[in-house]
Amino acid sequence: MYGAVAALEEFSLTIRRGEFLTILGPSGSGKTTALMLLAGFVAPSKGDILIAGESVAAVPSYRRDQGIVFQSYALFPHLTVRRNLEFPLEMRGMAFTERTRHVDRMLERVHLRDFGGRMPVQLSGGQQQRVALARALIADPPFLLLDEPLGALDRNLREQMQGELKSLHREFGKTTICVTHDQEEALTLSDRIVVMRAGRIEQIGTPEDLYDRPRTRFVANFLGEANILENPQFAIESDATQPSGTVAMLRPERIRIVAPTAQNRNGAQHCQFVTGIVDDMIYAGPLRKYNVRVGGSMLIVREHVASGQQIYQCGDEVRLGWLRSAVRFVAE
Template identity: 70%
Template sequence: MYGGVAAVKELSLIVCRGEFLTILGPSGSGKTTALMLLAGFISPTNGDILVGGKSVASVPSYRRDQGIVFQSYALFPHLSVRRNLEFPLEMRGVKAAERADRVANLLARVHLDNFGDRMPSQLSGGQQQRVALARALIADPPVLLLDEPLGALDRNLREQMQSEIKTLHKEFGITTVCVTHDQEEALTLSDRIIVMRGGAIEQIDTPEGLYDRPKSLFVANFLGEANLLNGVIPLPNDATPTSMLSIIRPERIRLAVPHAPTLADAHQRQQANGVVTEVIYAGALRKYNVQVGNNVLIMREHVASDQQVFRPGDQVRLDWLRSDVRLVATETNNGVE
């Protein structure tokens, strides 16, 4: 609780040893607060936090064996990069020669070999972020807590650092909890992802599980895009029309000319007729908007040289496998909007 505000209302989770767990959610959903609770910078008003079976709720943050990267990469401004990295080792009484070795090794890992003597103010945002990551890893902690660790990096460097984090995670086996609002980052890095909404867990699952079996429209839209099929196809008999929605992912829909020959697996498919309203070419993907009755369905396909390309105004037939349709809840367990 912050004053009268419950930033995190309900959070019950077990992080497995060596796991890479990502907390994903929109701005203000309580991600940083959840991480700060884990880090020991704030204490829970109710509840407990255990590491290796022991309660750490009353152990101050600096006594815990953990590496942390804050959302705002808080380096010591008056210390050089090298001294920033050495500091956690000095605190642990590591000898000078070993400190120098470890610093050199980690600076190389984050591609900052020649930056040891710079001051933080002489670094770009992305470079500071990489120093912060190196500093979090330097004492070889069993637990790593990251809050938007790659937020200040451009796309290329971000992808490079993502694979570096993944390699470091595998190599050191560090139990990692990472906060992000970047869905691609979450999907790429994580063993499991928590989707947070309004201070509570909306869903927790593996990347594939979340993408393929979202339990609510919120999760489906937060992780990818979803087409609503209510009004296009009937709901299954056992579904309540007011609380359930049928959805399908854009890449699961196929487009064809209206009188294309029926395929062998037609009995496993559903179809609808529509008119193309928009075509967006995006390099590797082509995105179509198709008006079907009162709905607009979006559809994405990988661009290939032998496929038929449709134009706005074209009549088309859409079809998809019944097994690709998902039923999701309009409302969620915690009932937050």
């Protein structure tokens, strides 16, 4: 609680040993508060926090055996890379020769063997990121907390570091809890994702489960783009019966766009087809995105760019088709 405001409500979560779990949500959803509770920077107003079956709710952060990486990396600017890595070992009373051996091995593992003598300001963003991760891992904590770890990086470097994070997680096998608002980052890195909304858990599952089988409109829209087929001017065909209180949802990449005169492929008996008019076409490198008006509804279609592919322009009549099994039903 922050005064009369409950930042988290009914938050109950079990984290499996060795998994990479991401807490995902928009600003104000409670994800950062959850991380602060796990880190010991905030005490819970009620409830408990258990690690390996023992309560740590009253244990201060500096007494918890954990590694933390902040969005700003929080490297000591007046210390070299090597001294940054030595610091947590020195605080634990490790002898100099043993510290040196640990630091050498860690610098090798994060591909910074020749950078030990540099100051943080002399490193690129990606290199600083690796130093922060190395410092969090070097004391061999049982779990690792990541607070928006890639938020300060540009897109290309962020994608590169996602691969590095996955590789380090596989190598060290640390239980890792990551907080982010970046959907792509969560889908790429996680074994499981916790989607937060207004201080509550909206849904927990694997990346595939949450993307392909969202339970609510919020999860469907937050994890990628979604066509919410609310009151469409055509009957929705599906292999499943629509539960009461739900609306149909279709991912843009599940829709195939063709000319209205194109012949149906094999398996057309399992598909639904509608005719519409292209309202807009957006070229985005490997992808081409269409907004197609079907009656009073606007459907988003996303296809991978390929040679010889027919390109449709604004005003073109097209036919859209999708498998009836691709339709999902989400709660309001």
